[in-house]
Amino acid sequence: ADIGVAMGASGTDVAREAASMVLLDDSFASIAAAVRLGRSVYRNIRKFLIYVFSSNIGELGPVLAATFAGFPLVPISAVQILAIDLGSDVMPALALGAERPEPDVMDSPPRSRRERLFSASVVGRILFLGGIQALGVCAVFFWHIHSAGIPFDDFTEDHPVYREAVTLAQGGIVLSQFFVSLAVRTDRQSILKAGLLSNPALLAAGGFGVAFMVAISYAPPLQAVFNTAPLDAADWAVLAGLGTLPLLADEARKGWLRRAARGKGDPR
Template sequence: VDGNQSLDRNYWLTRIEEIAKQGQRVLAIAVKSVSYDQMELKFSDVENDLIMLGMFGLIDPPREEAVEAIQVCDRAGIRVKMITGDHGVTALAIARQLKLVNVDDVLTGQELELMSDDELRQQVQHIDVYARVNPEHKLLLVRLLQEQGLIVAMTGDGVNDAPALKRADVGIAMGQNGTEAAKEAAEMVLADDNFASIMHAVKEGRTVYDNLIKAILFILPTNGGEALIILAAILFGFHQLPLTPVQILWVNMVTAVTLALSLAFEPPEQNVMQRPPRNAYESMLTSYLIWRVVFVSVILMSGTFGLFLWEMDQGASIEHSRTVAVNTLIMFEIFYLFNSRYITASVLKWSGLTGNFYVLIAIGILIIFQLGFTYLPLMQSLFGTTAIDLHIWLRILFVSSSVLFLVELEKFFVRSMGLNR
């Protein structure tokens, strides 16, 4: 190598693009002679008179689980965008390997600086690949996405990523290779530096939120049904209530620590990662969920109060009628617990009835509690209950099981109207 030949710029640019199209980062190697006594290099020393030796490509292929996770995120309504300092051609090649939504267009940092904010707002909606960007560009992209009402999560590992991590709604720093500055600026730290872990975290978060909604949907109709039972008794002019305060306390106590608690262990629904994200500003109790609470409350009130009236009409004592009412309400809740496992999907299948082992355990424990509540002398004296015969239990089961089929019918109409989650 004598350095006397001029550099064929077009030739080398073509070679760079060829390597970059394979998703490789291109590094060029050059040498320059300096005087023996020169102890340090300045930027001006490497601006010219370099002798090109060659170049090579480095490849860091995406993990298979990351590619799959991006596909899952896309189905879940999460748009993944890649912001990198790599060459634009390299970035597009990697984007194709990752199977991003838009792998045909790329915006470079230089192009970003030439655009107005209005132009950028239009571009960021469909551009998924950004190359040769600096920290200011990352911060700008986060801000523009947020201005469009989007919830933005961003990953980063370097000091330069800290401003954008702090500005994002959810900043995620790398736990293994991330700097302390990035970790301090972020809300979360990704312990294994694996993008697939973010997808799993989203799935877990959606499942926890779903289970919270299910627990609320289960508990509120119980309280609503109790309130409607008391209200109906007052409106009908009864001097003795169908449920005493201590019996209401019993119902709320045993169902909360058994049935409602079991819903916290619900596994993810099949479509949990196949539906768009919920509106961050949406109330937990939507109009549909309020309708469900009212609908089930009326069912519980009608069946419980109806059997209470039936027993009273048959000449039963007030203690006997109240015992029937309490057990009817409890059995209603047991059947409705199965409905609550899926918010809009049908539960009338084997997995819907047996898919949560904790639900079955909770039901078994509650049945034992209710048998003690009904037949143990101590419980009878505490709660004013009496023993009831088998044929009355069969009547209770027949009436209370109606909620299972009525709610499933309501779910069917909801799905038919396209309101399925």
């Protein structure tokens, strides 16, 4: 055995002192419950990391794209990034940490002791989701800039088109973060099967972030602080469509993993 297990109630003092694990209720079912909870905690930590780091890629991508494209201004300012991190990033991440165990959490074999938290699969999913977010935000920002037909050098921080573009960029990040938080709730299981409403804390946190973004867009005092502009219904529809792309892409990835597992005889 990898560790020694002793009974906490009926076991001897010598056995308890020598054992690595002591069952206080003398029930071996407690071991299975502890393993299930431990695996769930480990998975939730990975979900937390995937959500946070993929969101950071979504924030960094537009800045790098604007630099390489020669745009003289930033597509999202430091104060906007701070608002995203505090207003729509922290609470969903905490809600993911309280996600309930997935149904297949006990079906997988034990992970290797040498497996790192930032494994290849975790890093790959971060790049996958973060890349889609970054592409969507870059697309909506530069689409709005180019649609004005104004040379890059003529833009200033007070230009109304630029203010609308940075508002679109911030809104795109916030909405895509919300859908990414839904996507990372499960590793293989479809979010529809897991239940869209099964984590109300996550929905409340995401709703707060979206509401805060709406306030930034329409409230004049916040517009002055964040250099934003009001968006119309068409703009919000475009942002909602782009925001769902990471979720849809991850659902397709999960479906492919499930089919591949069934082809190998894995019931998951």
